[in-house]
Amino acid sequence: ADLRALIGVLRDPGEEPGAMELAPGRGLDGVGDLVEGVRAAGLQAGVETEGDPAGVPAPVALAVYRIVQESLTNAVRHSGGTRVDVRLRYGSDAVRVEIADDGTGAGAGGEDGAGARAGGGHGVAGMRERVSVLGGEFASGPGEHGGHTVRAVIPVPS
Template identity: 40%
Template sequence: MALLWVRRLHRRALEDRSRLLERERESAAQVAVDAERARIAAELHDIVSHNVSLMVVQASAAREVLTTMPGEAAAAMLAVEGAGRDAMTELRHLLGLLAPSQSGEEEQGQADLSPQPSLGGLGPLVDRIAFAGLPVEVRIAGEPRPLPAGIDLTAYRIVQEALTNALKHGDGGKAEVTVRYTDHYLRVEVLNSGPSVLSGGSPAPRKPVSEQGYGPGHGLLGLRERVAVYGGDLDARRRLGGGFRVRARIPLDKP
């Protein structure tokens, strides 16, 4: 009788443990799903926000010079077309990762997709921003070296978001991008100039930070989350002398 009672207790303990493990697996799966949804949302925001912003700026410029400078208008519309193609390429890449194709024809199409953006692609990004009307100077400090894919993509998105915000909300001036490689950290800084309240000028009224996209908007919040994944930190604020600064530090050592 005692042996039977012990067996029942043992079986009950095994059942309880099995239920506990199942709940833990479900919880871990839900955490993974939520994290992936957040990553996808951040990627979609970055892709759409950047390219659509460029398209709006260029379309507006084309409209203003359509009758007086048709050549300039045509160049601006070509830039709109290019930004649209870039957006479609990146979206196809992202959707292809989410839903791998089954047919041979689709698989061939996926093979032609461009790789994920990285710091190696800063040149074309800077060219697009400069053509849209914001001169950009890029400085590379330290010895460039291969980076983990996630960190490389995150650094690119920081520059992309900061330059897009500067293009949308800046008032003339220029932008400076500095990428600094150190032994243990990657540092990324984007500065853009703007009217200063200290210079005696009369800058145009500015919207609240949250409306500009420089404050706790989806873009910068998403970037902070991206950087935090790698144990880094991101600071974004207005500069005392005018303009805005985005600065990030990402550890290169595994935690």
């Protein structure tokens, strides 16, 4: 409901609610395809998952997909690295997402969100907003061992 309200705010004034066509959203099942795309672009990429994604509601799944999509696109276009890893942890209370590359640290365009735009996204600002709307926490910046890391914790309603 929160995401629908946000989309409504973004609609042009006077536009009818049904006028904006939205492509069907991808979910957690599409993360593997995103990683394959990164490999095809020439980077080494891995996915590590823990837990069961079965109980993740569609709005959370879509947010995770878009965060992974934006982060991987930024890694390919801007990091200058050779590897990027995606870690997804599915818990009963939250989904934890981490995308880390080994590049120069410019993967997400900096804290101001001026990075690449993937799939209609808005860089770091768009990822932060997706997580915030769902009541989660978001961080983007230099990784512990260099490169760039994006982290999100998105609550799963009980």
